[in-house]
Amino acid sequence: GAGVSQSPSNKVTEKGKDVELRCDPISGHTALYWYRQRLGQGLEFLIYFQGNSAPDKSGLPSDRFSAERTGESVSTLTIQRTQQEDSAVYLCASSWTDNQPQHFGDGTRLSIL
Amino acid sequence: GESVGLHLPTLSVQEGDNSIINCAYSNSASDYFIWYKQESGKGPQFIIDIRSNMDKRQGQRVTVLLNKTVKHLSLQIAATQPGDSAVYFCAEMPGGKLIFGQGTELSVKP
Numbered sequence: 653g654a655g656v657s658q659s660p661s662n663k664v665t666e667k668g669k670d671v672e673l674r675c676d677p678i679s680g681h682t683a684l685y686w687y688r689q690r691l692g693q694g695l696e697f698l699i700y701f702q703g704n705s706a707p708d709k710s711g712l713p714s715d716r717f718s719a720e721r722t723g724e725s726v727s728t729l730t731i732q733r734t735q736q737e738d739s740a741v742y743l744c745a746s747s748w749t750d751n752q753p754q755h756f757g758d759g760t761r762l763s764i765l
Numbered sequence: 766g767e768s769v770g771l772h773l774p775t776l777s778v779q780e781g782d783n784s785i786i787n788c789a790y791s792n793s794a795s796d797y798f799i800w801y802k803q804e805s806g807k808g809p810q811f812i813i814d815i816r817s818n819m820d821k822r823q824g825q826r827v828t829v830l831l832n833k834t835v836k837h838l839s840l841q842i843a844a845t846q847p848g849d850s851a852v853y854f855c856a857e858m859p860g861g862k863l864i865f866g867q868g869t870e871l872s873v874k875p
Contacts, residue, residue, distance in 0.1 A: 656808070685862065694854055694865040695809070708861060743808050750861045751797055756808030 654678055656757035658744050664763045667736060673729045673760045677746030684721055685745045685754060686729050688713075695743060701727065702750050731762075739764045777872045784845045786869045788838040788855035795857035795864075800829060800840045802851045803868070809854060812840070847873045 657676040665671055677684050682703045687695040697711040701721040712718070716734075721727040731738055741761050745754035778784045790798070796817040801809035815822045815829045815838075822829050828841040838855050850873045856863040 687863075687865075694867045695856075695863070697862045697864065700862050702861070711862070745808075751858060753799060753811045753814055754863060755811060756801075758806070758808045 656744055656746055656755055658742075658757035658760050660760055661758065662761045662763075664765065665734060666765050667734060669734055670730065670732045671734055671762065673731075673742050673744075673762070675727045675729070675744030675746075675757060677725070677727070677744070678755060680724075681746035681748055681755075682724050683747045683750050683752070683754075684727050685747075686719055686727070687743045687745065689741045689743055689759070691740075698729070698742075700750075734762075734764045736764045738762060774867070775870045775872065777874060778845050780845060780847060780873050780875050782845055784840075784842040784849070784871060786840045786842075786853050786855075786871065788840075788866055790836050790838065790855070790857045790864075792857060792859045792864070793836070795859040797858040798829070798831060798838055799856045799858070799863065800827075800838075801854045801856065801865075802849075803854065804851045812853075842871075845871075845873050847875060849873055 659674045684701045686698040689695050699719045700708040716732045719729045741759040743759040745756045747754045799814045800812040803809045813824045813827050813829050815831050826843045830839045852868040852870050854865050854868045856865045
């Protein structure tokens with residue numbers, strides 16, 4: 653299985669807690685993306701990593717959201733002091749480089765109680 | 766702001782018929798477009814892409830058409846099958862990140 657892997661697949665937490673979501677991209681892919689998908693809606697861009705360049709954080713909705721990536725491997729998306737409006741599916745994608753097809757994982761379904 | 770929108774939110778077709786899903790985009794700088802299929806509980810699955818130097822691209826049972834003059838994309842699925850039932854998204858890439866439309870739900874009647 654050489655696809656994009658995300659964990660956990662489901663996460664339920666209480667409002668105010670911090671959560672950390674993990675993404676393992678396809679080996680060799682230099683570009684990695686995080687998106688948010690609310691129920692019945694399209695995907696909303698959050699952040700994008702390309703190689704060693706500074707990440708494009710223009711889609712992060714607030715300073716409670718942050719993401720890191722170590723080299724060209726695993727990425728973690730952290731949401732601090734979660735709010736109910738953070739409930740959504742968080743999707744990760746990777747590609748060989750930018751301007752190439754992005755391949756998605758199956759997402760983490762986050763529910764904030 | 767930038768947006769990619771779909772003309773029809775739902776489409777119901779008979780098995781064996783051809784399906785056409787339409788999409789309008791707004792960013793003239795976009796030079797790369799992708800169609801994705803998303804089944805319930807899964808991430809989007811790449812179907813076909815097209816770059817702005819092309820008008821048409823064909824895959825297995827799918828064809829994408831690009832009209833840059835009116836900023837319009839379409840996805841044609843030939844001989845639609847029950848397994849094609851899903852939500853279809855078009856996405857444009859005006860540099861790096863993808864901008865997605867809201868999606869069209871395709872329902873195939875047996």
